[in-house]
Amino acid sequence: MSLLEIKNLTVSFDTAAGPFMAVQGIDLAIEPREVLAIVGESGSGKSVAMLAVMGLLPNTATVKADRMAFDGVDLLELSPSERRKIVGKDISMIFQEPIASLNPCFTVGFQIEEVLRFHMGMDRAQRRARAIELMKLVGIADPEERLSSFPHQMSGGQCQRVMIAIAIACNPKLLIADEPTTALDVTIQKQILDLLVSLQAKYGMGLIMITHNMGVVAETADRVIVQYKGRKMEEADVLSLFESPKSNYTRALLSALPENAVGDRLPTVSDMMFEPAPSAAGAAL
Amino acid sequence: MSTTVLEGKNIVRDYHIGGGLFTGPRTVHAVKGVSFTVDKGKTLAIVGESGCGKSTLARIITLIDPATAGELFIDGNKVDIAKHGLSKDMRRKVQIVFQNPYGSLNPRQKIGDVLGEPLLINTDKPAAERRDLAMKMLKKVGLGHEHYNRYPHMFSGGQRQRIAIARALMLNPSLLVLDEPVSALDLSVQAQVLNLLADLQDEFQLTYVFISHDLSVVRYIADDVMVMYFGEAVEYGSRDEVFSDPKHSYTRTLFAATPRADVASIKARLAKKKAA
Numbered sequence: 006m007s008l009l010e011i012k013n014l015t016v017s018f019d020t021a022a023g024p025f026m027a028v029q030g031i032d033l034a035i036e037p038r039e040v041l042a043i044v045g046e047s048g049s050g051k052s053v054a055m056l057a058v059m060g061l062l063p064n065t066a067t068v069k070a071d072r073m074a075f076d077g078v079d080l081l082e083l084s085p086s087e088r089r090k091i092v093g094k095d096i097s098m099i100f101q102e103p104i105a106s107l108n109p110c111f112t113v114g115f116q117i118e119e120v121l122r123f124h125m126g127m128d129r130a131q132r133r134a135r136a137i138e139l140m141k142l143v144g145i146a147d148p149e150e151r152l153s154s155f156p157h158q159m160s161g162g163q164c165q166r167v168m169i170a171i172a173i174a175c176n177p178k179l180l181i182a183d184e185p186t187t188a189l190d191v192t193i194q195k196q197i198l199d200l201l202v203s204l205q206a207k208y209g210m211g212l213i214m215i216t217h218n219m220g221v222v223a224e225t226a227d228r229v230i231v232q233y234k235g236r237k238m239e240e241a242d243v244l245s246l247f248e249s250p251k252s253n254y255t256r257a258l259l260s261a262l263p264e265n266a267v268g269d270r271l272p273t274v275s276d277m278m279f280e281p282a283p284s285a286a287g288a289a290l
Numbered sequence: 291m292s293t294t295v296l297e298g299k300n301i302v303r304d305y306h307i308g309g310g311l312f313t314g315p316r317t318v319h320a321v322k323g324v325s326f327t328v329d330k331g332k333t334l335a336i337v338g339e340s341g342c343g344k345s346t347l348a349r350i351i352t353l354i355d356p357a358t359a360g361e362l363f364i365d366g367n368k369v370d371i372a373k374h375g376l377s378k379d380m381r382r383k384v385q386i387v388f389q390n391p392y393g394s395l396n397p398r399q400k401i402g403d404v405l406g407e408p409l410l411i412n413t414d415k416p417a418a419e420r421r422d423l424a425m426k427m428l429k430k431v432g433l434g435h436e437h438y439n440r441y442p443h444m445f446s447g448g449q450r451q452r453i454a455i456a457r458a459l460m461l462n463p464s465l466l467v468l469d470e471p472v473s474a475l476d477l478s479v480q481a482q483v484l485n486l487l488a489d490l491q492d493e494f495q496l497t498y499v500f501i502s503h504d505l506s507v508v509r510y511i512a513d514d515v516m517v518m519y520f521g522e523a524v525e526y527g528s529r530d531e532v533f534s535d536p537k538h539s540y541t542r543t544l545f546a547a548t549p550r551a552d553v554a555s556i557k558a559r560l561a562k563k564k565a566a
Contacts, residue, residue: 046479191339194547195549220549223555223559224549247551261477261481
């Protein structure tokens, strides 16, 4: 049984100019212990689709799906309070801007322990012990001291490590990482990616990596979904995607990598495909 | 034949941080004696991670901040803004494009005014001529006349970066400092902006100082590469030298950390995963 199974997901936002379809009929399945990468440019609906799974979209969004099941439980049928028991515990998410995702008014220790109190019902001593264990796990030096640090006292890479600690605090079955390294330097990016992949293997989590960086995909994923303007362009395992991309869009994305430049011009996506009308985006390709 | 547009000798920049109630004053050595030369029509790339002093160096080259010590020559003339201030002529020679196109454009200023303002401040051209020049520049960077009266929020990230580049080129500078111009952009938009920069360089014989932490972009655009680490230039040479034979251990770390998107390295990773 798939860990997360989504069939025909559509998300639309009410805007002054009528409904805007951010996600138009996406199918997705992830198995336990699998690393799935969702690739696309801004506006491709990759984050919105995952926020819909988490139930984190604003009221202006309408989420429809034929099926959206996590571990056999239909997420669409759940009441908000039942859903809150799953989100943050069995499915958790880390975001792009680590410094913006942490609350500046509380110590990182408090923010890690908050999850443990809410979902695991641990007492104070257990929470502290587990928080220290988690900080060690994500590679923060002197965890006892750092628990009482505030987010502004830590670097971007350390904040992202704290975010990961919060996300894995309740041993989730599925971790969704939304552009986890975009705001970080290459050397830190490498460390964070290595950490995510090693934690994924150690705890047998499913991991969904949302990214626009083909390098990150190549370094982490087992399977890849390519999205463009709210539609799925291609789904393949990582090797065949890079070896023999099937859709024009994937080919265009790969050739826009600066390291693949031929001569002194970079091919751009618009060189390789015409700009389709927004409503017919997927069909035109 | 080649003329040197920019030369820096032993540039140092210290920041003095005043002490608080319980701490004494401190000095941060942001740039510790960096030297470089860039010839006309060439691109020098400065690479390094956050906090290594690359943006401080960019501000010194752009004549925004003075250097604490060292000499800076632009078109062969020594410039020292700490002593002599900055003349309008000097300002016209060097321009900068910043990293975040969302933050570097005034949200209440129309694009036409964004492009006209450098001319208004630094030249005495009449309004009609400023308008003509702005229209021409919009065309040059791949936008149209209809964009003249729009506000920044009506543009995408890539278009905004084109506007920022257009604004920098309004005064016909000889030297353009690009502070991470593509790191906030998507892959395909990044390719368009890099192509635009290459075209403009050919057309106007521009000299670029290109600051980045993305080595694959640097390898594509640079002629010379300088790698900075904690305020020092640990490696400086032609692109091919630096990429084929990195001397300093930090450069090698940087290369090893860059994710590789080729089939061979994916195969190696998958094989390793299977074995584990």
